[in-house]
Amino acid sequence: MEIQYTKSKDQADEKESITSDRKLAHLQICLEHDVQAQTVTTGLDDISFIHRATTQLSLNEIDISTEIFGKKLNIPLVISGMTGGHDFAYKLNHFLSKAANKLGIGMGVGSQRAALEDKDLRETFKIVREQAPDSLIIGNIGAGQIALGLSGDEFNEIADMISATAVAIHFNPLQEAIQPEGDTDLKELIAKTTRIIKSSKVPVIAKEVGSGFSLKDIKSIKEMGFSAIDIQGVGGTSWAGVESIRANTPLLKKAGEIFWDWGIPTAISTILSTKNFEGVIIGSGGVRNGLDVAKLIALGADAAGMAIPFLFATQSHSTDAVIALIKEIEYQIRLTCFLTGCQSINELKHAPLVITGKTAEILHYYGINPKEYLQREKK
Numbered sequence: 001m002e003i004q005y006t007k008s009k010d011q012a013d014e015k016e017s018i019t020s021d022r023k024l025a026h027l028q029i030c031l032e033h034d035v036q037a038q039t040v041t042t043g044l045d046d047i048s049f050i051h052r053a054t055t056q057l058s059l060n061e062i063d064i065s066t067e068i069f070g071k072k073l074n075i076p077l078v079i080s081g082m083t084g085g086h087d088f089a090y091k092l093n094h095f096l097s098k099a100a101n102k103l104g105i106g107m108g109v110g111s112q113r114a115a116l117e118d119k120d121l122r123e124t125f126k127i128v129r130e131q132a133p134d135s136l137i138i139g140n141i142g143a144g145q146i147a148l149g150l151s152g153d154e155f156n157e158i159a160d161m162i163s164a165t166a167v168a169i170h171f172n173p174l175q176e177a178i179q180p181e182g183d184t185d186l187k188e189l190i191a192k193t194t195r196i197i198k199s200s201k202v203p204v205i206a207k208e209v210g211s212g213f214s215l216k217d218i219k220s221i222k223e224m225g226f227s228a229i230d231i232q233g234v235g236g237t238s239w240a241g242v243e244s245i246r247a248n249t250p251l252l253k254k255a256g257e258i259f260w261d262w263g264i265p266t267a268i269s270t271i272l273s274t275k276n277f278e279g280v281i282i283g284s285g286g287v288r289n290g291l292d293v294a295k296l297i298a299l300g301a302d303a304a305g306m307a308i309p310f311l312f313a314t315q316s317h318s319t320d321a322v323i324a325l326i327k328e329i330e331y332q333i334r335l336t337c338f339l340t341g342c343q344s345i346n347e348l349k350h351a352p353l354v355i356t357g358k359t360a361e362i363l364h365y366y367g368i369n370p371k372e373y374l375q376r377e378k379k
């Protein structure tokens with residue numbers, strides 16, 4: 001699908017059009033270039049389930065539903081936040097939310113910064129709640145905006161705009177540092193975020209965009225009072241990569257290339273979170289099929305998130321391809337449960353796993369013995 005972009009209003013206010021144009025450039029780059037991790041993986045390739053040949057389950061009776069923030073998900077899947085803020089995003093959000101509502105999955109929107117700056121753009125986000133009145137819907141704003149002084153009232157406006165179930169604050173220092181106009185003064189971010197969370201009307205999610213969270217981050221996330229972590233580890237879409245393609249100076253372009261694969265692999269960051277954080281965990285970053293989703297759940301996540309595959313699914317210009325993608329993932333999760341003897345998502349959370357390779361090696365460095373995931377088999 002060609003991106004047909006008509007600016008929502010005159011270029012009178014330069015700030016709002018810069019935000020909106022940047023979001024459109026991101027979409028274009030993601031659709032036209034290969035922006036996936038190049039030399040690292042999510043680590044999910046190091047993780048295998050134990051096949052159960054004598055399974056006695058009925059494939060169709062396996063229950064893969066779950067609940068997050070009081071919202072039922074028929075499939076433990078969330079469309080990670082991507083768009084909003086321009087005409088083209090309105091269409092994408094329409095297709096995605098209609099499909100999410102139909103099949104009972106969650107959905108995040110892209111950064112709502114542009115809509116705070118320009119009220120005319122709010123419709124491009126509101127469409128999501130209109131199409132999915134009862135679904136898990138997640139609002140979105142950057143940590144950079146909080147560092148710049150976003151108020152508690154503005155944060156609650158973000159939630160109210162789409163009657164959000166929760167709002168994600170995305171931490172993306174790498175992406176900002178490769179952007180010519182990036183927010184890189186993050187002084188006092190922790191104190192400011194803590195204040196925002198205290199005055200928030202809805203649960204707040206700490207989200208990365210493709211570099212994951214470290215053990216120290218997870219501890220700060222806990223201290224700041226976040227209700228959930230959306231991992232978004234390395235191994236999928238590279239935002240250093242996207243910004244490097246968009247960069248307007250050799251300095252930024254080169255930095256984006258060098259840091260293309262920077263971050264903590266999704267599998268490692270998910271394991272560290274499940275062991276050190278008691279809130280909701282969404283495993284994400286490079287999730288590409290239902291087997292990946294099932295692996296993250298077996299590592300302790302409550303659901304998984306996926307971004308770029310859904311962007312590609314909207315390119316058919318309808319909800320049908322989005323629905324087909326969700327159904328594929330659903331079947332693959334169900335099949336994993338069937339072949340591991342798990343009747344439900346709760347049982348899948350305790351399914352034995354073999355963890356090998358680089359992921360096992362890194363876990364050892366953290367003092368985590370990968371054998372503990374296999375020893376569940378004896379229970």
Ligand SMILES: Cc1cc2nc3c(=O)[nH]c(=O)nc-3n(C[C@H](O)[C@H](O)[C@H](O)COP(=O)(O)O)c2cc1C
Pocket residue numbers: 026027030080081082083109110111140170207208209210232235236237284285286287305306307308309311
């Ligand atoms: C076109 C596009 C736009 C995105 N915009 C946002 C955004 O506004 N806010 C945000 O938190 N993440 C944004 N993301 C990042 C995704 O939510 C996700 O963290 C990242 O792409 C890694 O997931 P993936 O490997 O499944 O693509 C965007 C991703 C894509 C593909």
